[in-house]
Amino acid sequence: MQDESSPSWGMLGLRKWLGIAPETRDELLKLVQDSRRFLEPDTVAMLEGVLDLPATKIREVMTPRTAMISLQEDDQLLDILHVLIESAHSRFPIFSADQPENVVGILLVKDLLPCLTEPSVKVDIRALMRHPLFVPESARSDQVLRMLKNTQTHIAIVIDEHGATSGLVTLEDILEEIVGEIEDEHDHIDEDTPLIIPDPKHDTSNAWLVQALTPIEYFNEMLNADFSDDEVETVGGLLLQEIGLVNDLQGQTVELDCWKFTIIEADARSIHLIRAVRK
Known part of the structure; x- marks a missing residue:
């Protein structure tokens, strides 16, 4: 059987999804969300953002x-x-x-x-x-x-x-x-804020607060983890890849390998702060 990740299988699957003509905006949004296996997470997020614009008041x-x-x-x-x-x-x-x-x-x-x-x-x-x-x-x-x-x-x-x-x-x-957030050379970035710190409010020593922009490579190195950064580069991107949706992010949890991630701070389009607990 041909690997589902191969380009030819992906294009056939995408054509199949596109062959189903959506009749409402919600159906079109679901179609985009169901295409995560064929499209990059960032692409899905942008398509969702475009579809959300008509419902967003200025x-x-x-x-x-x-x-x-x-x-x-x-x-x-x-x-x-x-x-x-x-x-x-x-x-x-x-x-x-x-x-x-x-x-x-x-x-x-x-x-x-x-x-x-x-x-x-x-x-x-x-x-x-x-x-x-x-x-x-x-x-x-x-x-x-x-x-x-x-x-x-x-x-x-x-x-x-x-x-x-x-x-x-x-x-x-x-x-x-x-x-998502567009930062230019004038946007303030606090370089003194650590990317990863022990969570002082958690009752175990295996819990950390992690900034969403923390590179996966750095997370792996600091906490002896083994997540791939082939498709996404940051811990926040890793969670978005798993969740798929970009709405109501705050409070959602994701379990990967021996880790449980909880989104502590987020807005409608991006994740800011994460609690990572090694189970």
Whole structure:
């Protein structure tokens, strides 16, 4: 009998699944989940993310008003330089000086660059800011993604039913719903946090807290384990490969070899912290 892992068998099996025409979104989602034997775990996760977008309201993805880093239209360049540098953002919402709850524009840092050569010259932010794109809280994430793409915009201001600013959403925020967390050179990574530590709350010495980004090779070396890293590189990826689904991750348990893994911290798209217990 031909090995199920061979490419030809996999393609035949995939054609069989695709030959069953799904009639609803749930049936299509189940079809994707059942294709885990043919597709890479990351591919399945991305397909699930795409299918989840229409069911995800933009209020679930946005950065709330209280967490926004913003400027005011009457700010002076020298007064806001520290904000530009410390935040490392490339786009800032600009609030009205007369109505501080209303966004009146978006400032791109690159539009300020010519002004930096002459810092003594008074900069009028109103003349530099661009017209903002407004979207309602109730908008679907896939609709907003299409709007950002069609308008070649990377940021949108989210408003509530009364027209007041409730937050902002970026192109990256929506893409992360599909591909998971996207970290760039400005994202904070605490290099002092150990990847693996003994679990102080567990009643056995064979329990550890493990960061999901811990390389499998490092986990094997530190805890004398023998997991393969041929298909996935991290402990979190190993668990996602076994679970298959990316929803309701927190609290799920996975038993592999002589280990029991419990997901301690997770969001809708990724695992953050794991308890590993050697049985």
